[in-house]
Amino acid sequence: MNFKKYQKNPVINFPDRQWPNKEINEAPIWCSVDLRDGNQALIEPMVVEEKIEFFNLLVKLGFKEIEVGFPSASQIEFEFLRQLVDRKLIPDDVTVQVLVQCREHLLKRTFEALEGIPRAIVHIYNSVSVLQRDVVFNMNKEEIKKIAIKGTKLVKEYAKDFPGEIILEYSPESFTGTEIDYALEVCNAVVDTWGPTPENKMIINLPSTVEMNTPNVYADQIEWINRNIKNRDSIIISVHPHNDRGTGIAAAELALLAGADRVEGTLFGNGERTGNVDILTIAYNMFSQGIDPKLDLTNVNEIIEVYERLTKMKVHERHPYAGKLVFTAFSGSHQDAINKGMRALRERQSKIWAVPYLPIDPSDIGRSYEPIVRINSQSGKGGVAFIMETYFGYKLPKGMHKEFADIIQPISEKQGEVTPDQIMEEFKKNYIDKKEPLHFRRCKFEDISDNDDGCTHAIIYYTNHGVEKFFEAVGNGPIDAVQKGLQKELNINVKILDYNEHALSGGAGAKAAAYIHMLDLSSKKATFGVGVSSNITRASIRAIFSALNRLGVSE
Numbered sequence: 001m002n003f004k005k006y007q008k009n010p011v012i013n014f015p016d017r018q019w020p021n022k023e024i025n026e027a028p029i030w031c032s033v034d035l036r037d038g039n040q041a042l043i044e045p046m047v048v049e050e051k052i053e054f055f056n057l058l059v060k061l062g063f064k065e066i067e068v069g070f071p072s073a074s075q076i077e078f079e080f081l082r083q084l085v086d087r088k089l090i091p092d093d094v095t096v097q098v099l100v101q102c103r104e105h106l107l108k109r110t111f112e113a114l115e116g117i118p119r120a121i122v123h124i125y126n127s128v129s130v131l132q133r134d135v136v137f138n139m140n141k142e143e144i145k146k147i148a149i150k151g152t153k154l155v156k157e158y159a160k161d162f163p164g165e166i167i168l169e170y171s172p173e174s175f176t177g178t179e180i181d182y183a184l185e186v187c188n189a190v191v192d193t194w195g196p197t198p199e200n201k202m203i204i205n206l207p208s209t210v211e212m213n214t215p216n217v218y219a220d221q222i223e224w225i226n227r228n229i230k231n232r233d234s235i236i237i238s239v240h241p242h243n244d245r246g247t248g249i250a251a252a253e254l255a256l257l258a259g260a261d262r263v264e265g266t267l268f269g270n271g272e273r274t275g276n277v278d279i280l281t282i283a284y285n286m287f288s289q290g291i292d293p294k295l296d297l298t299n300v301n302e303i304i305e306v307y308e309r310l311t312k313m314k315v316h317e318r319h320p321y322a323g324k325l326v327f328t329a330f331s332g333s334h335q336d337a338i339n340k341g342m343r344a345l346r347e348r349q350s351k352i353w354a355v356p357y358l359p360i361d362p363s364d365i366g367r368s369y370e371p372i373v374r375i376n377s378q379s380g381k382g383g384v385a386f387i388m389e390t391y392f393g394y395k396l397p398k399g400m401h402k403e404f405a406d407i408i409q410p411i412s413e414k415q416g417e418v419t420p421d422q423i424m425e426e427f428k429k430n431y432i433d434k435k436e437p438l439h440f441r442r443c444k445f446e447d448i449s450d451n452d453d454g455c456t457h458a459i460i461y462y463t464n465h466g467v468e469k470f471f472e473a474v475g476n477g478p479i480d481a482v483q484k485g486l487q488k489e490l491n492i493n494v495k496i497l498d499y500n501e502h503a504l505s506g507g508a509g510a511k512a513a514a515y516i517h518m519l520d521l522s523s524k525k526a527t528f529g530v531g532v533s534s535n536i537t538r539a540s541i542r543a544i545f546s547a548l549n550r551l552g553v554s555e
């Protein structure tokens, strides 16, 4: 590859940087630019009614600052803002933001669009980078700075006659490709011209219009401006990362460490080229660290539905937090760990989420547990056991996990994913309904001892290949009596190695499941049998017969 065609983008010499020692402890001011930066990058930009629906979603999610477009650019953008005003759709605590170039006729039109609004952010920008100054504007630094100053003066003039409150936002566009001291010089000139105060702040927005370097370089740039800009207490430092290198989220998070107060971005990172930074992911990242994200993102499915329908874009299956597959584990060791982690959480009744491989509780954002574990040929015994427990309530004894997983594995190898219903079907076929040739019918137990050690007399009625039979035996309990009867009366040489039982569901009609681990003393083969009944003793005798049939032993 012809890598010599490219060169490194400059970094800044800033050994005194402080951001690596900082932590994120609170949510920034969020500003959605979905309706402008996101919309301008769509194959089919939204029409007015679609924009209104999107705006309502953003309000519902809790955004307090929303860039509603570039009203001077087209009739549709203008009309949308007018609709928001005329239909009184802007809540009192939400400030709309409008983007405009530093040009008089565009600013005039922008203020016409704002008529009747009590408070708005007017966002002006001009490109200041080395490259754009050269090839786009063909202007020197002084001339470029003058565009910014002129734009600021124009806003000031229009704002003077505007009945509502106007907050100025200035973006040195292409900031990441600009000499840092020159970017500061332009920003300071804008600050001087506008004259913000701690009571009436302005916004300086530092975009990585094109992401050009590793996120630490962006953090250095933000911290350097943060520490050197004039009247810092009168300024809100905002960042506007794009995602050209795929590190938009990291850039935004490091920029917060570097002192940014505000983040502009979009839902799911829609935007020019590889997109704007995804605000949802930053917010969910905060949430996962125990920080209030100051957005209500509890129903990610609803956000996805509205977003996909209106933008005609798709949320990728592996998109952080929102993707269809992100709360799903296919591989066996992950499934096993999730299974154990969830159980530990339940048993310990812990209020703090700690489950391996799941950074957050899916139900906190409107996702369900069900698809967490899906069974394919990469799944192990833990996953199958997890499905049996969470979907159907069967707590298979640990020793049985491998035996049952070995029944499912060839099916998954042949067909791919195996659904929970199919797994249950196999469980029934191989265990619960394993009733041939020996089919247990009914039993009668009598306690024939008068001391606590107990002695049980059992009569077991069963069919062998459909022929009705019974045997009688005595043991120190029902299971022991049946085992002895099998040996003495039916000449079946088996040993019961282990026994487990549990209730299957609550309520009056509750059933119990019993698991018998049985060794065939002749063949030395061992297997599990499972029985289900509303009576626990009957469930255990059924489990014994299930195991006998699985071992293939008979009288």
Ligand SMILES: CC(=O)SCCNC(=O)CCNC(=O)[C@H](O)C(C)(C)COP(=O)(O)OP(=O)(O)OC[C@H]1O[C@@H](n2cnc3c(N)ncnc32)[C@H](O)[C@@H]1OP(=O)(O)O
Pocket: 037, 040, 070, 072, 073, 074, 100, 101, 102, 103, 106, 125, 126, 127, 136, 137, 147, 173, 209
């Ligand atoms: C990084 C970003 O996302 S920035 C936002 C980008 N979004 C958009 O541009 C979408 C909406 N924009 C538009 O529809 C159009 O650009 C309009 C309607 C705003 C303006 O249209 P036009 O004037 O026809 O074209 P255009 O935007 O190319 O402007 C070109 C002129 O404006 C100048 N200019 C460009 N940006 C700016 C700016 N921010 N401030 C002042 N002047 C500017 C250019 O130097 C050029 O001047 P020249 O004609 O003397 O060469």
Ligand SMILES: CC(C)C(=O)C(=O)O
Pocket: 037, 099, 125, 171, 173, 174, 205, 207, 208, 209, 210, 240, 242
């Ligand atoms: C208008 C500016 C802030 C912008 O969208 C960018 O630089 O990406």
Ligand SMILES: [Mg+2]
Pocket: 037, 207, 209, 240, 242, 276
């Ligand atoms: Mg942008």
